[in-house]
Amino acid sequence: MGILLSTLRAIAYTLTNFDMALVLIILAFILYRQNKKTTVMQKMIIGDSLNSAFELTISQVVIGIFAxxxxxxIISFxxxxxxxxxxxxxxFLISxxxxxxxxxxxxxxxxxxxxxFISLFLELISKVYAGVKLNVFGTTLNLAxxxxxxxxxxxxxxxxxVLxxxxGILVIIDGKRGAIPVFTNRDDKIIGGFALRRNWVLPVALFFIIGNATDTGLTHNIATPDWWPILKNSPLTRMAKDAAVSLFAYYGVxxxxxxxxxxxKNQKALSSGIGLIIYAVALFSAAQLARLGYLYQLFVVVFAxxxxxxxLNVQRYMEVNGxxxxxxxxxxIMVLEVAPDSPAFEMGIQxxxxxxxxxxxxIGTEQDILTAAKEGLNYISFKLRRGIDKFQEVSYSKLSGDKRLGIVFVPRNVPGDEMVVKYDENRFREIFNKMKDDDDKEN
Known part of the structure; x- marks a missing residue:
């Protein structure tokens, strides 16, 4: 219980300390800027944002704190x-x-x-040139x-x-949030998909072995059970049970x-999360070899x-060949995404x-759907297939002329050059900024 309370105390200190809280605010602002771009892209493609930038950011921070x-x-125990x-x-700074x-x-x-790698390189220099001393700007430097x-x-x-x-757990439970519909061309056919991107801010508490028991507010003797630590090759096992240790937390992304x-989206988040968990287990196992010597440490650093x-390459291979x-x-016509609170959403289209x-x-082309929506006198019905040979009919009777269906279709054919708007970075940025300004006004 002492280990648990000390870990929670270190996390609480990081969340309430002004300087550390300022770091969290800065990271949250950076994530908000990224999420703003995500919501603008969703609005361009879907017609509406699935989540607001604020909602995406708050979830990343709150879920990240619990994670x-x-x-x-886990690290403490x-x-x-x-x-x-x-x-x-x-x-954390490098990340x-x-x-x-x-x-x-x-x-x-x-x-x-x-x-x-840098640490191992410096260690190698300190061992090979242990007796060498250099004069650097008038100061004697011992390479040892x-x-x-x-x-x-x-x-x-x-x-x-452990991270x-x-x-992997975060990806499984939260990785699908903020997904953006995307398209690509394969074998002269347009296929739809999703781009998923999520970042989380985590406060991570670590043990530090100190030379004396001077109380700094975070340094104290921790009551430890007989079975602790779980890793018997930990540096803590080579110290007395009443060794002075300090717990301090850092923010990482x-x-x-x-x-x-x-x-x-759900299936991809699940498969990616499982892949990360498998990698975590493999790296944890490899990390135990580091206690055997320098070459094993080098192996683990390269292995990571x-x-x-x-x-990642295995996942790419599965995507390319799937x-x-x-x-x-x-x-x-395939439905890729449905806008929230839209007629399609109310009909139950998925x-x-x-x-x-x-x-x-x-339906011959997606244009048939758009034409029917305009000519249907506020009424539209669909026959759709969900799964294998499972058909059902849905309808909507409150469709106004200026109201979008809220469906992102996967086009049946690759459009010709005359139907494609050529990409121009400046023009795209102009459209992007205009939509972002409009979105700010709405909020």
Whole structure:
């Protein structure tokens, strides 16, 4: 119980301390800016935003805090600890830097590998040139002390593994939120899909082994059970039970970004989450080898990003070689997405439905649906197929002339060049900014 309360105390301190809370506010603002772009894109494609930028951001922060608490509890009970002079906090700074520079590398597998490799490189220099001293700007530098990072590689990779476990859980329960409908061309057919992107802000508490029991407000003796720590090769097992330790929490950002054309949003989030959990288990197992020596530590540092890339490549292979889910054909027009509170939503039309007939007439193209909506005198009905050979009819009788159906169709044919608006970055930015301004006025 002492470990749990101490972990929660460290998280609470991070949430209430002014300086640390300011970091959270800054990260939340960055996420809000990203979510603003997401909602504008949804409005351009769907006709309405599925969630507001504020809702998306609040959920990322609130869910992230709970996820950070869970991750911190797991790390604490495992007994992962770092030297008081360790620069383990750099993993969070590197990850945030990657978020701005190359969002793909926001994952802790990459920031952890970078930090671990630098630490191992400095350790190698300190051992090879232990007796060498350099005069740098009038100061004598002993190369034996050059490893200023003092990173425990095994502990570092266990932290990365736990964060990926938590990320996998987050992706499963929240990864589909904010999805954007997208289209691509395959075999001269248009296929629909979804682009999913979510980031969460996590406060993560870590143990630090300190040299004395000076009370700093966070340093105290923690009552520990006999079975703790779970990892018997943890640095804590080499210390007395009443060893002085400090718990401190840092803010980190974990991210998830993918595109799917072979699954719906829920299925993709589930498969991606399971993949992350499997990766977390593999990395956790590999991290135990770090206690065997320098070469094993180097292996684990290399394993982390390579195994992560392997996982992503397997998922890409499944996407490329999988059967497209959202394709219109001779039988009817496929529904990719439905706008909330729209006539289609009220009729019960869902993503993945195949519209076969409109007003008792077979649908040839998506234009047939638009024409029927204009000529139907406020009434429109559909015959649709949901699943395999499961047909049903739905109707709506309050359709006004200026009200959209709220359906994102998958076009049956690839449009000709004369029907395609050529991409122009400046023009697109102009449209994007105009829609964003309109959205601000509405809010």
């Amino acid at each position: 950070g608490v869970l991750a911190s509890i 495992l007994g992962v600890a770092f030297d008081e002079n360790s620069a383990i906090y750099l993993i 945030i830097f990657f978020m701005f520079w190359k969002p793909k590398f926001i994952c802790f597998a990459y920031s952890g590998a970078v930090l671990g 002390d050059v490893n200023v990072l003092r990173i425990d590689i095994g502990g570092l990779m266990v932290v990365v593994a 990926h476990l938590i990320e 974990i991210g998830y970004s993918t595109v799917t054309f072979t699954r719906n 990003p390579l195994a992560h890339e392997l996982m 059967k497209p889910k959202y394709v219109s054909g001779e039988e009817g 993503s993945g439905d195949l519209l076969v007939e409109v007003n008792s007439r077979k």
